[in-house]
Amino acid sequence: MRVLGIDPGLTRCGMGVVDGMVGRPLTLVDVNVLRTSSGLPVPERLVTIEKGIDAWLDEYRPDAVAVERVFARSDVSTVMGTAQASGIAMVCAARRGLPIALHTPSEVKAAVSGNGRADKAQVGAMVTRILRLDAPPKPADAADALALAITHIWRGGAQSRIDAALAAAGASTGSIPGRVRR
């Protein structure tokens, strides 16, 4: 499966595309950080982010989109822009009927490093190892977006096996396009 991971932000919005499945080596398809100037009005910045995400959805046609879950208790100075950018990311994916998953930063850190409190350097190092890259993706938003995609593939794999087992038992909970799988 192919997953687009999005680390939402108004100033820097990380996007990473990863191909793969549980139990096989994962592959980096592309990674980028959308940047918008803090000197521009917020509506213009959000439209730039929407266009950037739409362009990647068109180009890479992922099977699912993983977005970092934003909390109100995050840094107050950036949380509103982050929430707005995450809303745009979800709408871009939902308009296309793609499955959307929200993963918390702790879930992502735990998935890639085994430690829910891992720091940026550890996450970057693990993403580099998992995707067999020559160097950690820079800036951190790029590594975070890839870590989200990796997390989704690994968690989604487990979820798929649970779904299959339930379906075999006659109680399907198959994923529904546009639904958030927690």
Place this chain on the structure above:
Amino acid sequence: MRVLGIDPGLTRCGMGVVDGMVGRPLTLVDVNVLRTSSGLPVPERLVTIEKGIDAWLDEYRPDAVAVERVFARSDVSTVMGTAQASGIAMVCAARRGLPIALHTPSEVKAAVSGNGRADKAQVGAMVTRILRLDAPPKPADAADALALAITHIWRGGAQSRIDAALAAAGASTGSIPGRVRR
């Protein structure tokens, strides 16, 4: 001028369209509250809000859009959804090149009632009087959206006169489509 006021929210998103200009009676064109169920995934709810706003922009073709400015220090349980809905509202307007203004709740209360700390009932009563309605618009989100549109017309009128004076003095600060006018 015709203004669409939007009181953003995930559960209830108020939309009110008002026609008029400073110094003349203002006219209610339409008012509605978009509702989305808290039982649905956030991406689906945001797409419903996007469609509702786009439909009104198509139908009423406002000259400007006024959106309530959301603060991170607002109610934590709803602020993330409110921020996401406000982001969608801004993107819908900015995609069409419409001027977008953000007004704080205090600015709106002060504009319609003369008191920046007016309560919901006072705002509803003043909206009823200003638009010569038979009864206050219900729910409060409907009245708030109309109050935003009224505020924009009245403040915009003052801004237009300032712009005209500055232009006459050779220092134009004319509004730019898609720009946030503070």
